[in-house]
Amino acid sequence: MDKRSRIYVAGHRGMVGSAMVRRLHEAGFNNLLLRSSEELDLTRQADVEAFFENEKPEHVVVAAARVGGILANTTYRAEFICTNLQIETNMIHAAWQAGVKSLLFFSSSCVYPRLCPQPMKEEHLWSGPLEPTNEPYAVAKLAGMSMCQAYNEQYGMRFISVIPTNLYGPNDNYDPQQSHLMAALIQKFHLAKLARSAQVVLWGTGAPRRELLYVDDAADAAVFVLQHSTGKDPINIGLGRDWTVREIAEVVKQIVGFKGEIVFDASKPDGAPQKLLDVARLNGLGWKARTSLEDGIAKAYDWYLRSPQAAKPTS
Ligand SMILES: NC(=O)c1ccc[n+]([C@@H]2O[C@H](COP(=O)([O-])OP(=O)(O)OC[C@H]3O[C@@H](n4cnc5c(N)ncnc54)[C@H](OP(=O)(O)O)[C@@H]3O)[C@@H](O)[C@H]2O)c1
Numbered sequence: 001m002d003k004r005s006r007i008y009v010a011g012h013r014g015m016v017g018s019a020m021v022r023r024l025h026e027a028g029f030n031n032l033l034l035r036s037s038e039e040l041d042l043t044r045q046a047d048v049e050a051f052f053e054n055e056k057p058e059h060v061v062v063a064a065a066r067v068g069g070i071l072a073n074t075t076y077r078a079e080f081i082c083t084n085l086q087i088e089t090n091m092i093h094a095a096w097q098a099g100v101k102s103l104l105f106f107s108s109s110c111v112y113p114r115l116c117p118q119p120m121k122e123e124h125l126w127s128g129p130l131e132p133t134n135e136p137y138a139v140a141k142l143a144g145m146s147m148c149q150a151y152n153e154q155y156g157m158r159f160i161s162v163i164p165t166n167l168y169g170p171n172d173n174y175d176p177q178q179s180h181l182m183a184a185l186i187q188k189f190h191l192a193k194l195a196r197s198a199q200v201v202l203w204g205t206g207a208p209r210r211e212l213l214y215v216d217d218a219a220d221a222a223v224f225v226l227q228h229s230t231g232k233d234p235i236n237i238g239l240g241r242d243w244t245v246r247e248i249a250e251v252v253k254q255i256v257g258f259k260g261e262i263v264f265d266a267s268k269p270d271g272a273p274q275k276l277l278d279v280a281r282l283n284g285l286g287w288k289a290r291t292s293l294e295d296g297i298a299k300a301y302d303w304y305l306r307s308p309q310a311a312k313p314t315s
Pocket residue numbers: 010011012013014015016017035036037038040041042043062063064065066067087106107108109163164165166167168171173180
């Protein structure tokens with residue numbers, strides 16, 4: 001990829017897309033094509049084809065998707081499968097028609113089977129039933145990955161699928177209906193600090209293990225993969241280590257500065273006991289994560305405090 005390449009980052013206002021833009025700029029790639037969903041609705045095939053025809057991107061990053069937490073995934077099942085299939089199909093096909101040099105497709109670790117052996121290796125894909133709560137979303141993501149592979153095989157394209165672990169950082173979604181683990185924890189402890197609460201109650205036992213990667217590290221890995229991978233096989237993006245929810249909550253509590261106690265409500269569900277990616281393939285290419293959990297949470301909290309999403313003290 002040369003520094004003057006025209007790179008289209010779809011979804012540049014989202015958490016992953018905005019991190020990709022920061023990382024590409026930092027690496028000296030400044031010829032970026034960016035469109036909001038209002039400017040270009042990627043579910044509209046004719047508009048997507050016209051965009052590729054007119055703008056002629058050379059490289060494409062697909063970080064646009066309909067994304068959400070467990071509540072959104074269970075409530076909007078039809079929207080999750082339909083919108084994501086439309087975005088992927090339109091983009092991947094238009095990228096082939098336009099003859100782009102490479103395409104990077106962001107998949108998600110929910111594509112692994114519900115009872116996948118841990119840590120999850122790329123070879124475990126397609127080996128068992130999916131988690132039912134987010135099955136429509138996961139099926140759409142698997143379809144996107146399969147499309148990338150099929151276009152590589154039939155047309156000799158370089159369409160790469162990456163499978164990031166749970167991410168957090170700037171531009172994360174703090175809406176309680178949509179948020180993932182880290183945003184939910186930061187918001188909960190922040191609100192409890194403002195209210196001077198004695199306790200924060202968290203669902204489950206605190207025992208499940210979770211891998212969490214700072215989103216700028218994920219973008220760094222993705223740009224690295226775009227530059228160094230052959231593109232034939234999907235690649236996990238993660239740290240290769242995890243923590244219990246209790247350990248993660250303790251770090252968030254300390255960074256937010258909440259002085260009360262953490263209580264786990266074991267009557268509530270825990271979710272999967274562990275979700276950890278095997279990152280041997282990524283490490284084999286020469287990439288390793290750099291941001292510690294403490295530094296990542298401190299940066300994420302700092303962003304949250306400066307964002308309009310942050311809860312303010314009530315006077
Ligand atoms: N967040 C995670 O922990 C995580 C982990 C693993 C993988 N991923 C993957 O990374 C990708 C991005 O996730 P994210 O967390 O960055 O999501 P996000 O913050 O919700 O951002 C998604 C972006 O997609 C764009 N978009 C949605 N529908 C669109 C449409 N019809 N037309 C054009 N653009 C559209 C939105 O653009 P506008 O802002 O312009 O509306 C938005 O900026 C997803 O594929 C997800 O599976 C995320």
